[in-house]
Amino acid sequence: MSKFAGLDVGLVVAGHGRHYVVETPEGERIICHPRGKKSDCVVGDRVRWQASGDEGVIEHVEPRRNLLFRQDEWKTKSFAANLDQLLVLVAAEPVFSESQLARALIAAEDAGIPARVLLNKADLPAIGMARERLKAYAAMGIDVLEVALKARKDEASALLAPLLQGRATLVLGPSGTGKSTLINLLAPDARAQVGEVSQALNSGRHTTTHTQWYWLNESRETGLIDSPGFQEFGLRQIDAQRLSSLMPDLSEHAGACKFYNCSHQHEPACGVRAALERGAISESRYRIYGEILGELVKRA
Numbered sequence: 001m002s003k004f005a006g007l008d009v010g011l012v013v014a015g016h017g018r019h020y021v022v023e024t025p026e027g028e029r030i031i032c033h034p035r036g037k038k039s040d041c042v043v044g045d046r047v048r049w050q051a052s053g054d055e056g057v058i059e060h061v062e063p064r065r066n067l068l069f070r071q072d073e074w075k076t077k078s079f080a081a082n083l084d085q086l087l088v089l090v091a092a093e094p095v096f097s098e099s100q101l102a103r104a105l106i107a108a109e110d111a112g113i114p115a116r117v118l119l120n121k122a123d124l125p126a127i128g129m130a131r132e133r134l135k136a137y138a139a140m141g142i143d144v145l146e147v148a149l150k151a152r153k154d155e156a157s158a159l160l161a162p163l164l165q166g167r168a169t170l171v172l173g174p175s176g177t178g179k180s181t182l183i184n185l186l187a188p189d190a191r192a193q194v195g196e197v198s199q200a201l202n203s204g205r206h207t208t209t210h211t212q213w214y215w216l217n218e219s220r221e222t223g224l225i226d227s228p229g230f231q232e233f234g235l236r237q238i239d240a241q242r243l244s245s246l247m248p249d250l251s252e253h254a255g256a257c258k259f260y261n262c263s264h265q266h267e268p269a270c271g272v273r274a275a276l277e278r279g280a281i282s283e284s285r286y287r288i289y290g291e292i293l294g295e296l297v298k299r300a
């Protein structure tokens, strides 16, 4: 038995710098600090902690089922741990970066986390273009859902509720796509939840400056995790050789490559480039593959 077995267990529901909010099984929230210098826990972690005055000290982080993170040139940034699924939110407007979308999906695939794409603002005329840009994703077997979180609320919550029920879902997406709208629609007391935590973490603002776990119901079985937007989404944790295997539309054709270690860039008899030429792989997906591969090779 672990030496931490006697300590209280808790769920990390928010984190900012070296301050964390840990929730007890009874639903009480306590500000905690990690023991020692390293602050290596993230939202979604199960931790063992002990009281120290009216705050707490995190003594141990339980082994994770999974961890979604990005690795930029200079730093590694964890999004959340122990996830049941990732929901990548994009919208008709602002126009989304397909590279960011692809990167989020690759990171999820690498971490073994099922992912879905949620396209918001279906009420806007630009939806047609966005839908077009997502065709390749639906074609490779990714669930792409369309909603109008503000314009058609009831329809959106009826669609989403069963997909989220009983799960821990991380919502990722650029700002302005509707993350707050989504949380407020599905977690009726979201404002109270965020207020309580902002105060505790002293971040003092209601914009998303930290990652936060929201419960969608009082029984606390469905969790939705909101996280701040990001500029960069580096994938330097991934081995260049494995990259195409994490992109289902490319990997489908990699078996036809002459060389087992084909980079699909310039080798002869490449199944991926043959598929690209006959239109079975979209040009933007192939371009994104090359762009990420370039970053991985440069590192080596």
Ligand SMILES: Nc1nc2c(ncn2[C@@H]2O[C@H](COP(=O)(O)OP(=O)(O)O)[C@@H](O)[C@H]2O)c(=O)[nH]1
Residues within 6 Å of the ligand: 120, 121, 122, 123, 124, 147, 148, 149, 150, 151, 152, 173, 174, 175, 176, 177, 178, 179, 180, 181, 182
């Ligand atoms: N037209 C339209 N606008 C929406 C919809 N959902 C959200 N918005 C608007 O998009 C803007 C950004 O939403 P917000 O939830 O703050 O996005 P966040 O930055 O991702 O948290 C706000 O002005 C929302 O009112 C929708 O279904 N249709």
Ligand SMILES: [Mg+2]
Residues within 6 Å of the ligand: 179, 180, 181, 207, 208
């Ligand atoms: Mg927001």
Ligand SMILES: [Zn+2]
Residues within 6 Å of the ligand: 254, 257, 258, 262, 263, 264, 265, 267, 269, 270, 271, 272, 273
């Ligand atoms: Zn190839």
